[in-house]
């Protein structure tokens with residue numbers, strides 16, 4: 123038995139399916155691909171799958187990962203091809219590798235937010251202002267209701283680019299098994315401090331370890 | 339491919355996965371390379387529509403033809419509808435993302451009366467004129483099929499044509515005719531006149547209706563060569579009938595997330611309240627080989643691990659055990675489980691239960707339909723108390739402790755004693771549990787009794803029956819609840835109001851089109867959902883249109899009355915239904931088609947059980 127790591131992207135229509143739906147979809151595709159996957163034991167056996175970091179609904183992921191177990195040694199390039207053939211077009215398999223790190227090594231993720239704006243430069247400046255504050259308080263929806271939350275320690279701005287009607291912001295945010303911070307909270311902050319409601323497409327580009335290197 | 343503009347609103351709605359398509363096996367063609375574009379509209383949310391077998395069959399059948407392209411549309415839930423209206427985004431199809439108003443055909447399935455507002459609301463959201471006469475060109479042809487097409491009169495002004503009976507052949511013939519008419523450059527009217535000549539096609543605008551002073555129908559007069567009787571279409575050879583080898587596999591969880599294979603069509607039993615039992619005669623089976631092949635193909639294309647063997651009454655399949663044996667040869671190894679959608683009281687056995695899993699999760703459900711034997715004889719539900727008790731005893735011994743029983747109240751000839759007999763039956767099931775020596779220890783028995791209000795439907799022996807008034811139904815519901823003395827028995831009932839409205843539209847005529855039109859103007863939709871159903875507003879609408887809903891729902895009809903659906907022919911003769919109605923009132927049962935042919939008329943199709951040796 124060998125654990126392998128499937129790297130995949132989840133874009134387009136697939137970004138609108140929940141984590142649970144993704145799990146079901148993967149299970150069907152694994153079944154169709156006829157890979158020698160390991161099933162859990164017990165009354166109701168199912169394909170063993172575990173995901174690093176669930177994506178929030180509506181967020182694209184360019185390099186996500188999940189682990190499965192194989193009961194026979196097979197060529198991983200071939201396996202990736204087979205799995206890819208059985209997934210919907212908006213879930214693509216990038217590669218299957220042998221895992222180097224445990225999922226608990228994930229500490230951050232890099233995101234890109236494409237924000238619609240009529241005055242992208244003005245927006246860029248106000249985001250700079252907000253991010254230079256000592257604390258950035260937003261209201262966070264939790265199970266127990268609204269709660270004040272400081273995003274400052276969790277967000278690092280990496281890059282900004284303006285285009286026509288668009289501001290692209292690249293940032294790094296906490297993303298680990300202890301807790302993840304949704305990059306959409308930056309939009310909440312702009313709403314709170316600048317009183318503008320923004321729409322953004324959000325993409326998780328990759329998962330990072332605590333020294334900012336790629337998850338492997 | 340969803341339209342780019344909806345990206346923004348998808349962040350604001352529940353379950354955006356309903357609106358984006360992108361499933362495997364969804365069919366994408368090049369619109370410039372097809373001649374006829376058809377959009378299959380299901381008038382309810384995605385999760386319900388994608389659980390429906392009919393849409394999968396027709397979607398596959400249409401798309402098999404290289405020059406047809408069939409796409410899917412579902413009713414947007416209220417949050418999405420509001421966003422679409424605000425942003426002026428018209429209803430679009432899931433495969434191409436193109437607006438519904440770009441399609442040659444807009445097709446609906448008529449599954450239940452309370453979906454009529456959703457149907458018309460979808461046309462409105464698409465920006466298509468509701469009335470057939472306001473759509474002048476040979477384009478945007480609005481069509482429908484499904485069980486409620488047997489009396490489509492309340493929708494007659496809106497639809498260009500209806501399909502009666504089995505759709506897989508006739509729908510395609512009409513699409514071919516359209517293609518031909520396009521080539522010849524003929525107009526919509528000529529197309530409809532020609533379509534009316536195809537068996538199974540009903541063009542309502544080709545019939546003039548006259549009414550008597552008392553509001554009943556005086557006559558239906560066909561014009562321009564339309565047939566005086568429109569015969570339903572019937573597919574005899576189920577093995578030869580088209581069945582898909584793949585269908586779009588939903589990305590989000592839907593109600594029935596599994597492979598479903600139709601094993602037979604029709605039903606041998608003539609329960610007198612059951613419209614489907616009469617509409618789909620004769621009973622026709624697929625062979626084991628066909629079912630096995632179709633199950634294998636669908637498992638291999640979808641990756642599902644559950645197969646539902648679906649039909650009106652799967653346990654009546656003549657070689658059920660052989661079928662299960664055959665399937666078990668590969669399903670176990672493939673980790674695929676089998677399920678039957680409906681269980682019958684009279685053939686429930688531990689052997690059967692061992693071979694179909696899936697029922698275990700939810701407890702067992704049976705439908706005795708009525709509490710007293712007298713009442714069950716009236717409705718021709720051939721289930722006895724002994725059979726039910728034997729069945730629940732088997733279930734208890736096998737470890738089940740939750741039993742759900744379905745009943746109807748408001749049946750013809752019903753007295754309050756018949757209603758209270760429902761409780762007695764429930765109590766006997768509880769007693770059977772305590773007397774059972776093999777019952778599971780430590781788990782209490784739970785018996786839930788669910789009572790629906792009876793809706794008289796066209797093409798049944800009860801089509802003449804005046805539905806119980808809502809007051810009477812409420813009283814019966816109340817008696818049921820108030821007289822329950824057992825803590826182990828729970829009673830639930832639903833919707834005297836919804837049943838009343840269903841009864842209005844089920845046996846309605848063309849004058850109801852005005853009510854539906856107003857309903858759409860006032861934003862009615864999702865009437866089958868409690869959160870949207872507003873009975874008082876419906877009553878205001880009838881008042882506004884000067885129509886009395888009780889005329890349709892509660893009025894008892896005479897055998898000589900002409901019905902709005904009498905010019906539609908489903909094989910079953912009206913005289914047979916009259917005989918059955920009389921037998922019902924005499925408490926006489928009628929044998930099922932397998933025991934003895936009762937000469938209902940459906941033998942005219944020369945197929946299925948009518949021509950088999952008994």
Ligand code: SF4
Nearest residue numbers: 605607609612615650
């Ligand atoms: S068994 Fe009775 S209720 Fe069920 S489908 Fe057949 S006729 Fe209808």
Ligand code: SF4
Nearest residue numbers: 931935936938941948
């Ligand atoms: S003709 Fe006879 S066998 Fe055929 S459906 Fe009618 S009653 Fe049944």
